[in-house]
Amino acid sequence: PSAEGAPERQTWRQPRRGAGPLGTNVAAAQGMKSALSFLMAAKRCEIAGLRQLALTSELVNAVARLVHALQRERGLSNLYLGSQGQRWAVERREQVEHSRVLQADVLACFDQMDTEAAQSGHRARLFGRIAYALQGLTALPRLRERVQTRAWTAAQATTAYIRLVNALLAVVFEAADSAWDPGISRHLVALFNFMQGKEFAGQERATGSALFAAGRAHADGQQRLLHLIESQERCLQVFADFASDALQQVWQT
Secondary structure: OOOOOOOOOOOOOOOOOOOHHHHHHHHHHHHOOHEEEEEEEHHHHHHHHHHHHHHHHHHHHHHHHHHHHHHHHHHHHHOOOOOOOOHHHHHHHHHHHHHHHHHHHHHHHHHOOOOOOOHHHOOOOHHHOOOOHHHHHHHHHHHHHHHHHHOHHHHHHHHHHHHHHHHHHHHHHHHHHHOOHHHHHHHHHHHHHHHHHHHHHHHHHHHHHHHHHHHOOOHHHHHHHHHHHHHHHHHHHHHHOOOOHHHHHHHHH
């Protein structure tokens, strides 16, 4: 026994092998995942999310360009059919070729999307919209052939183009809804509503032209015009609510 008042002997022990920061030694001893493992997993998820966000932005940009091209193609097709194939044939053919180039860009974006990853489950609605849009794009050559041979009326062609454009707009809507970054999602919502309002404006113009050509405005046609005008105003109001100050200033000027 030591003398009374003598200092206690200090013993030194070698650290256990595998000891480290963030409680990794405790987790390893108990066979559990460490805090570092979760931090690394969080970083991997963040990187994957950024990559997916970049692909989504590229997809939306490509779809927006294709929608604009198809809207112009629709208008030229109506002019071509309205002239009984005597006018606007060259302009329509050139626009069709331009739309095909933009369609190839959209298909390339579709191919880049990872449909096999486990985290793709939360994008089920987006993939469903893409599948429906692909069906419409697959049928597009047949639609163009019927316009070229004047097998369809302008009203039939317009309806088919509207269906395809709506399918593509649905892809933009779901892309905005699935974006995990709030700022990007806000911009995508503004873009979708602007595109949707623009589509309603095109339909209003086509409906008005048909009523003018008929020489009278029947009740159903008038109601459709009112519905399209109200839909435009609603979409543009949502655009104004979600757009940045810079975009609102550009829109107002």
